[in-house]
Amino acid sequence: MSPIIEVRGLSVVFDGFRALDGVDLTVERGELRFLIGPNGAGKTTLIDVVTGLTRPASGEVLLAGRSLTGLREHQIVRLGVGRTFQTSVVFEELTVLENLDLAAAFRRPLLSLARRRRGVSETVAEALETTGLAGLADRPAGVLSHGQRQWLEIGMLLAQRPEVLLLDEPVAGMSRAERERTGELLTSVARDRTVIVVEHDMEFLRRYASQVTVLHEGRVLAEGSVEEVRGDPRVQEVYIGRRKDDAVSAGS
Amino acid sequence: MNAVTNLARLRGPGIFAVVAALALVVAPLALEPFRLGLLAKYLCFAIVALGIGLAWGQGGMLTLGQGVFFGLGGYAMGMHLKLVEASSLPSSGSSSGGGPALPDFMVWSGVEELPALWAPFADPVFALAMVVAGPVLIATVLGLLVFRQRVRGAYFAILTQALAAAFVILLVGQQGLTGGTNGLTNFFELFGRDLADDSTQRGLYIVVALVLGVLYLGARQLVNSRFGRLLVAVRDGEDRVRFLGYDPAVVKTIVFAISAGMAGLAGALFVPVVGIISPALLGVVPSLELVVAVAVGGRFALAGAVLGAVVMGYAKTSFSEQFADGWLYLQGALFILVMTLAPKGLVGLAASAREALAARRRPAVPASRTVKEIA
């Protein structure tokens, strides 16, 4: 059986600048994979390519053996790849419930959307429960706090029921307790699905990562367990070059 | 005063019933035929405005080319009426053999044979179908082309504006086919009824009002459905919607096509009501005027779009009757004021005014909130 995500020789060029330079990456089903690296390493760009937002100059991405090259964003979503964004984007004029409901409804035939929503589907109820936003279900998303928005976005991702979840700095700006909840949530999700997380928070990484890939200047610098990666002298050099004391610390 | 308070206490469906009763029963009885005809004209524009309200207010697509679709519907209807008339009046028939009779303007444009494009419009079913199908088809093709390439916002507005300009030039240039700048005029009957007759005009008015009512209810249904929520989501974050697994191009194209269909229908109704369809009605300026009307009424509410079209139509008639020169100033100034001071239009103003009133009645509500609502 082929790996769920396979990236082969991926390069991305922005106006002459090589944001990704021959990246190979394999993620197996059920993994909780972390992508780390200093700013400009190409983490977000990698996610962008996988989800169709950015077109690669060369190389390809395979989802369970099927090439995603040339597919549009929504088609990739429909194949089971969902993502969140660094700065969470939710629909402020819609209620929390409507946000989640839209995320869950994309597999319905278009015509059935013309009907008024009646009640709350199981998926949506579950997402409300998981994210702890049930009390705010009928408030417009515009009134949510920063942390609540991040939860809503995660909730929308869950409501999509994707095979692969890509999260871009999901815990930035969250409190310690919220981070823990997020970490546990991701761990439980990863039991039957695949999760790829871009994150800077070292403590979070240490607690929840099973596999870590380090990117630097558009290339894969190192790959392995948290301990292996931390022990890698090249990784230390990259980070120490920027920050004196702690190797990989919180912040962006 | 009492009546006003009572009116204010009515709820949504009740209001709709009152307005419907006013429009369908009171207006035809109270207004003399000339004024009723004007009201019918405003209601035709209100149908276009409803479509703009959907596309722009709900979907964020500022379409400055609705005149094109209005025209397609209007010409489809006009062509049918012309052909019916040509075949029923032997005097205006052509002297060139036994072919089908030619409409009057073709005779003086030197066209000798009925163009193939015209022939099928003699069939009322085909003509009526084309009234909606033509605009929908063109909007769908155009929508898929531009929305898939993520042409949006200002670009879309400018493109639709250029489309309107190009369409007018095309119509004017094909004089033998379209009647050129004159357009199509001089219609005598509609489905066997004399158009000059007051009772026909009253019947037409009722048809227009009914069509508007039905379309309004349909549009509301759509706005309140999941699709309507999706449309708002596309308006506010098209790129994000892609990552929810929807293709915004499809969503936008559907709504653009619906608004085009509405404009087409409005154009078809306009023709017998006003008695003319010409390129002057379809260009950039008339298209923009309708968008203005929607903004004045309140673009975020469908009722606002309808209200705006009626109010602006009425204002244009009455002000240009009193002081013609000042109309442009007034229209321009009104527009600047609405855009700067009341971006939600009359409907938004009314809503905040009521809230301010309610706040004064209930001093418990902090004043700052109402201030914020108004701003």
Added chain:
Amino acid sequence: MRNSVWRSGAALAALAIALAACGGEAPANESGAAAGGDDTIKVGILHSLSGTMAISEVTVRDAELLAIEEINKAGGVLGKQLVPVVEDGASDWPTFAEKATKLIRQDKVATTFGGWTSASRKAMLPVFERSKALLWYPVQYEGLESSPYIFYTGATTNQQIIPGLDYLKEQGKKKLFLVGSDYVFPRTANKIIKAYAAANGMEILGEEYTPLGHTEYGTLTNKVVQAKPDAVFNTLNGDSNVAFFKQLKSAGVTAEEMPVLSVSVAEEEVTGIGVDNIAGHPVAWNYYQTTDTPANKKFVEAFKARYGAAKVTSDPMEAGYNAVYLWAEAVKKAGTVEVEAVRKAAGGIALERPEGLVTIDGENQHMYKTARIGIIQPDGLIKEVWNSGEPIKPDPYLKGYPWASGLAAG
């Protein structure tokens, strides 16, 4: 929130309907008193006072109002004063139809003077025919029309286009280039010109149309210059004339080697085009400010006294001015303002007008008019260099011209 939107929307809609109802009633009552009239007669004046056509039509309105004032000063018609009801067609054809309806149905005017573009006339025609009301249309036009409820006081094609061609032929111009705005009048005029040319051994080197309001004439000028015609027949309208003459001049074309005969450029347009750019080129009309008749002397003086010494008079203005007098004469003859009686009485009425003798042809409701070719002078006025000698019988369908037989019937 949603309910509030509903509510306010409904309240305002109700208000609008109420307003419309009020608006409808007040003038109706008022007109009831004045229409059949104790001592006044209402007449409608319907021109574009705003929009692109206002430039031209406002001057015609001024001339018509002047005529009404003069008639009133002289005691009115049938002892009653004329009261003009002025409406704005707003350069928009459906608005013309709408305002015509208002004048007829609500103001109950005895007759209406109005229109300029063919499109506005075509839009109003069904309104007047079906209401059996009268329209006096004061501008030269493309012919092929003869509505029983419209009097045409401007020239039809055989009183302007064909004399223009006769003039060019007399001047020995054999090769013509046709330039026009893309609408009904130029296209019809050019069809007539082509038929005339075929019958008179003239050659048409090119026929070009530009959209109304077009201002880029580089390419067209190039086409004209390359074709090397003896003369250009110009049916461009409005602002396009300015761009065309400016660009033709800068391409080095002079009136001596390639005269451009215009049929839509009158005294008032000359300033905007720039005398420099157009002086020396011929135009074809039935009237110029310089036309030497006693009636014209009076007209020009009165017009300048009323509207300012800098104002010029032109053919459509004079035709509008005439229309009021012709109608008044017909009413006097009929003894009533009743439409059918006025129509019957109008045929054969002949008046000395600024352009010379004008006679109403009872058959087709057009006028007998004298054709005049003029040359634009450096002072911006137009000097007559040729005329048809006597008023030409109007022939809107060109039935009297064998070479045109293929045109009219279709």
Added chain:
Amino acid sequence: MEAFVNQLPIGISIGAVLLLIALGLTFTFGQMGVINMAHGEFIMAGAYTAYLLQDLTGRMAVIVALPVAFAVAGLMGLILERTAIRHFYGRPLDTLLLTWGVSLVLQQLARDLFGAPNVQVQAPAWLQGGIGTLPYNRLFIFVLALLTVAGVWAYLNRTGQGRRMQAVMQNRGLAAVSGIDTGRVDQRTFFIGSGLAGVAGVALTLIGPVGPTLGTYYIVDAFLVVVAGGLGSLLGAVVAAAGLGLLNSYAEFWSDASLAKVIVFAVIVAFLQVRPQGLFVLRSRALS
């Protein structure tokens, strides 16, 4: 073949006119995202400036008017920016409608001030005549367009003001925290963009009518140039104007003026299929 050669300078000169009328928009639309429908009326203001200056300067009016019209139209733009548009940043569609209202008012104002009929601006005597099919006044417009583009390029790339302007365009937030007074930059951008419209207006008096509706004849074309060229790209505007000018002239030569307009529109729609953001785009990583 001769026709082809003759049409070339005509096409280029049409392109020069398009470039002049669109250049101001690369500032207001391109740099600031404001769809200024009153741009056409600023062009008109420039033309009337030349008309008014005639009384003082006679036939040299066209030359003297260039800087004056720049200032007049620029000032009008500045007033518009200060009083209204600055409340609308980030709402490009609303500015479109707002400025359309402004354009209506300005048109009527011109009608009341100068009368509805066209007025005449006399061209200097030395602009009469030409070389072959290329009249001197076309040549003048061509040179003027070149000089203006060069000036704009130098301003944007060789002065601190210009660089700040570009910085604000590329990242408003970042520019603001870097200590750039974005409000002031906006004013300057609008002043220059509108001023350039005034310059175009003066040039147009040489070849077209001068009347209250002057602006309406050019506004749609001007926007099409910017759309085809790419938002805020000077090079894009130059290439698009030249391309559209040539297309227009050849299309008109081989068909007619009406059809040429339709063809140009069709080509632009087709072109946007290939390059939806116009010829030259500045890339950005941000989501919407």
